[in-house]
Amino acid sequence: MINLILFGPPGSGKGTQAKSIAEKYDLIHISTGDLFRYEIGNNTPLGQKAQEFMDKGELVPDSVTVGMLENKMNMHPDSKGFIFDGFPRTTAQAEAFQEILDKKEFTISHLVSLDVEENELVKRLLERGKTSGRSDDADESVIRNRISVYHEQTSPVYNYYDKDGVAKTINGIGTIDEIFSRLCAVIDS
């Protein structure tokens, strides 16, 4: 079984790469951002709650996020593994996630972080906002807030996995194919 965490700031290319990696290695792709957008699209109570935070570029509370993630994993009891995209995003999420993994006797094979500098992130997200229909991509101040939330609350998650020796950083600048090859090299190592 392979369980991967694709890590990095908003706009670093996690979603694009996670889809290709899921296909190549036959993994279930779980993007907590996509799950929230699905709930918002269906106007569920969970979606309404998440939207308040997403519109400001802030994180949805851990308890809501972890519960949703666990439900999604439980829907795929026979999977060959998972790729987690945008989760965990706080150390508390990483700790709660560890309990879920322990219960299932799963381990994280690799956490791979995509390294992209801030001005490039803002440029990519504003560009994506022209077609994504995502309100959190349309406003530069919301984008900058998402990046600062990443630095303050999410980047410590890297250290949580680094101490287990499973965290690696790769260059997130290049063509989609180049970055995909770098990721595969880590996964196959």
Ligand code: AMP
């Ligand atoms: P993303 O699609 O990964 O860029 O996520 C979009 C938004 O969804 C984030 O800015 C957060 O508001 C929310 N979100 C996604 N994943 C998480 C998470 N693991 N924890 C808290 N909030 C999240």
